[in-house]
Amino acid sequence: MSSARSRILDTATRLFYAEGIHTVGIDRVIAEASVAKATFYHHFKSKEELVLAYLTTEYQRQRGVLGGVPGAGRERISAILTKLADLSAGPGFRGCPFLNAAAEYADPEHPVRRLVEDYREWYRDLMRDLLIEADSADATQKADLLLLVRDGITVAGGLGDQAAVRAGVRTALASV
Amino acid sequence: MSSARSRILDTATRLFYAEGIHTVGIDRVIAEASVAKATFYHHFKSKEELVLAYLTTEYQRQRGVLGGVPGAGRERISAILTKLADLSAGPGFRGCPFLNAAAEYADPEHPVRRLVEDYREWYRDLMRDLLIEADSADATQKADLLLLVRDGITVAGGLGDQAAVRAGVRTALASV
DNA sequence: ACGATAGCAGACAGATCTGTCTAGTATCAG
DNA sequence: CTGATACTAGACAGATCTGTCTGCTATCGT
Numbered sequence: 001m002s003s004a005r006s007r008i009l010d011t012a013t014r015l016f017y018a019e020g021i022h023t024v025g026i027d028r029v030i031a032e033a034s035v036a037k038a039t040f041y042h043h044f045k046s047k048e049e050l051v052l053a054y055l056t057t058e059y060q061r062q063r064g065v066l067g068g069v070p071g072a073g074r075e076r077i078s079a080i081l082t083k084l085a086d087l088s089a090g091p092g093f094r095g096c097p098f099l100n101a102a103a104e105y106a107d108p109e110h111p112v113r114r115l116v117e118d119y120r121e122w123y124r125d126l127m128r129d130l131l132i133e134a135d136s137a138d139a140t141q142k143a144d145l146l147l148l149v150r151d152g153i154t155v156a157g158g159l160g161d162q163a164a165v166r167a168g169v170r171t172a173l174a175s176v
Numbered sequence: 177m178s179s180a181r182s183r184i185l186d187t188a189t190r191l192f193y194a195e196g197i198h199t200v201g202i203d204r205v206i207a208e209a210s211v212a213k214a215t216f217y218h219h220f221k222s223k224e225e226l227v228l229a230y231l232t233t234e235y236q237r238q239r240g241v242l243g244g245v246p247g248a249g250r251e252r253i254s255a256i257l258t259k260l261a262d263l264s265a266g267p268g269f270r271g272c273p274f275l276n277a278a279a280e281y282a283d284p285e286h287p288v289r290r291l292v293e294d295y296r297e298w299y300r301d302l303m304r305d306l307l308i309e310a311d312s313a314d315a316t317q318k319a320d321l322l323l324l325v326r327d328g329i330t331v332a333g334g335l336g337d338q339a340a341v342r343a344g345v346r347t348a349l350a351s352v
Numbered sequence: 353a354c355g356a357t358a359g360c361a362g363a364c365a366g367a368t369c370t371g372t373c374t375a376g377t378a379t380c381a382g
Numbered sequence: 383c384t385g386a387t388a389c390t391a392g393a394c395a396g397a398t399c400t401g402t403c404t405g406c407t408a409t410c411g412t
């Protein structure tokens with residue numbers, strides 16, 4: 001992996017997440033990544049390709065983080081929820097990058113939105129599998145709930161509302 | 177209320193909600209509202225003032241819609257959740273305008289973010305009052321949960337995920 | 353009658369955004 | 383050595399964005 005490319009992607013990840021995608025221009029990414037403009041366009045066809053690269057790596061990273069949480073069945077669900085709550089209380093937390101991106105891309109057919117869809121489906125499936133593993137009744141419906149609570153935790157956490165985050169975790173844990 | 181002003185505000189509301197705030201330019205609002213540029217700047221000092229007018233009227237409208245739901249105590253909470261679920265299944269639904277706006281305004285001190293805060297606090301207080309009215313134990317914590325579920329319902333609804341919306345309503349109703 | 357207000361059309365300035373292009377340097381594989 | 387690749391700096395084009403300004407018309411309260 002080229003050093004310039006990863007510097008661009010790291011900078012874009014930091015800026016897009018912290019400030020939003022449409023508000024951050026290519027020039028800004030280029031300047032803060034300390035690369036030449038031609039170098040940027042050598043590695044990425046367009047800004048949109050950079051946005052997709054940002055969300056794709058974020059997709060893989062998040063799957064790594066939550067997929068790496070140890071345990072099985074209910075215990076693993078519990079650990080994942082705790083992890084989520086911890087992250088959402090962290091200093092730089094500004095909500096779920098996918099939900100934030102979805103708010104900026106209104107067209108449901110847009111590749112960005114498809115990635116958001118993919119991530120949520122991955123999470124829902126993970127929850128359902130863990131529920132089935134725990135011999136839970138109504139695993140499908142409970143997985144839907146756990147997905148909605150995940151959405152809520154990231155939203156509330158991004159807005160600095162830790163009370164709502166705690167309430168979400170509590171209810172989710174009680175309901176599985 | 178001047179006709180041009182309300183035409184501007186109606187157009188801005190439609191476009192900002194459907195396509196996002198940063199992606200819609202002033203020129204577009206002006207063109208679709210069929211007003212002159214000078215007329216726009218006669219009524220609004222800047223785009224930001226228009227954005228705040230959009231969210232402020234939306235704030236009042238939403239309070240009117242949910243505040244107008246009849247009933248008391250648990251029944252009223254139930255009716256409000258049903259209303260929310262119905263709205264989120266509607267054709268033009270693209271999530272909560274406040275949460276969408278918050279995703280575009282990263283600075284928590286920004287007036288837009290303060291409005292989002294206000295709306296969520298209003299909703300949380302409404303829920304807490306209704307819970308107290310229903311002699312619910314832990315009204316405060318349950319109100320936090322109902323707020324988080326509201327966030328989740330609007331997010332899931334905006335993404336077209338009706339299964340999650342239904343799961344959220346179900347759980348919220350069961351938990352109060 | 354007259355001044356204030358609201359409205360129109362559209363040019364303009366200045367900034368900013370994406371993307372292209374020129375021109376040159378450094379590295380490295382064959 | 384040579385050619386391909388990665389990189390640098392920065393000018394440039396073309397679009398778009400916000401906001402100002404000029405000039406004109408219509409309405410309405412006093």
